[in-house]
Amino acid sequence: GEDVEQSLFLSVREGDSSVINCTYTDSSSTYLYWYKQEPGAGLQLLTYIFSNMDMKQDQRLTVLLNKKDKHLSLRIADTQTGDSAIYFCAETLQTGANNLFFGTGTRLTVIP
Amino acid sequence: KAGVTQTPRYLIKTRGQQVTLSCSPISGHRSVSWYQQTPGQGLQFLFEYFSETQRNKGNFPGRFSGRQFSNSRSEMNVSTLELGDSALYLCASSSGTSGGKETQYFGPGTRLLVL
DSSP states (O other), X not given: OOOEEEOSEEEEETTSOEEEEEEEOOTTOOEEEEEEEOTTOOEEEEEEEETTOSEEEETTEEEEEXXXXXXXXXXXXXXXXXXXXXXXXXXXXXXXXXXXXXXXXXXXXXXX | OOOOEEEOSEEEEOTTOOEEEEEEOOTXXXXXXXXXXXXXXXXXXXXXXXXXXXXXXXXXXXXEEEEEOTTSOEEEEEXXXXXXXXXXXXXXXXXXXXXXXXXXXXXXXXXXXXX
């Protein structure tokens, strides 16, 4: 089955790097995603990685995937106060399916 | 391009009533998925519609239903509302034509409160 876990809270100082971790249990994951949710808002897609990749970099964001350990991480370089939000990792299990399984979300607080 | 729009943004209902929520996907997108977000259960997949047909379904009771129109707009309906249906309901759109490999873009959500 699908079980996606994240730590609930993370605090960092402005300018530092943030690393948000996610573990999943289903090895048949095809795509893994990171979404950001600000208070009162919907989900904003940040980045995604296909399961046959190890790393993907997109400006300040770096995604690392360790498929052997079923571990996904999102690194935000030079974290800013505007990065304060809840971050969700999500996976899709089947090609041809648009149902995402989400983690519990990590609340990132950036301290000025 | 306009993003995903959802109406209404906020809704208050009482137990036993029914409710209909609407979602307009990004122009050109044919897949619409619905999710429920609650503090206790997190984000859970409800169902997906593609070309007016339900393509995938999550583990929700039959009180939750949906449909999609020829212009790809989608509605979801919840009948006989229960207190536990209070949630943020999010819809997401994607092209729907890449075998699940396309990314989903979310609307701002409809916040439903059941009293």
